[in-house]
Amino acid sequence: MKSHSESFSAWSSLLSVFSFPLIVIGLVVGYNEIADLATSPDPELTFVHPSSVAYKVMNRSAKTAEDVLVSFGIFDIDSTSQQPLPLASVNYDYVNKHSETGPFRLLGDFGQVQHRYLGIVYIGCRGGERLRTYWIYVTHGNGDESFFAERGKKDVFEVDIAKAAKDPVYLQTLIPKNRRKPIGP
Structure with missing residues (x-):
């Protein structure tokens, strides 16, 4: 049972390492899209x-x-x-x-x-x-x-x-x- 929890913990750490940058990238892209919609040409x-x-x-x-x-x-x-x-x-x-x-x-x-x-x-x-x-x-x-x-x-x-x-x-x-x-x- 201990080996399953260790492998789950390893996968969990790996997932958090990759998911955090993806969330940040998503927020930046979303912000830029919203900012582009709010801008008017002049x-x-x-x-x-x-x-x-x-x-x-x-x-x-x-x-x-x-x-x-x-x-x-x-x-x-x-x-x-x-x-x-x-x-x-x-x-x-x-x-x-x-x-x-x-x-x-x-x-x-x-x-x-x-x-x-x-x-x-x-x-x-x-x-x-x-x-x-x-x-x-x-x-x-x-x-x-x-x-x-x-x-x-x-x-x-x-x-x-x-x-x-x-x-x-x-x-x-x-x-x-x-x-x-x-x-x-």
Whole structure:
């Protein structure tokens, strides 16, 4: 009888030696799965090439952003037309976590050299943390005056394009200089 209890004790010790690490591994994997479910993707934009503006879609979050949509409401403020440029929204199937894609030309074939452009660009994705919106101001062909700024909750939604074309103080009111980011190389 003593030999059975000794072999049972040996098997019990062996089982506890292997089961403890397996339980720890299971807990770590389970925690990572739950943390992944709790994380939301949060795509954002950055703008590059100041004289011929392009944008990049970035995903700094720990989750892949799916069905990323970028939409544009950009006006040529030196044109007589008060209509936005006919820029189509762009849908990206996905942007991997901690990565970026682009650059993509912002104005496409619609940009005229030395014309000024003012507008809003939106980006969001399925299950995303939030919809991000950006002000953008570009002098096409002259990068010295080009900038963007993420819009805040207190920013106005109605913009007087004719006033923005003529009044730099109005533009300063819309997008204060301390929030402006120059469009980089």
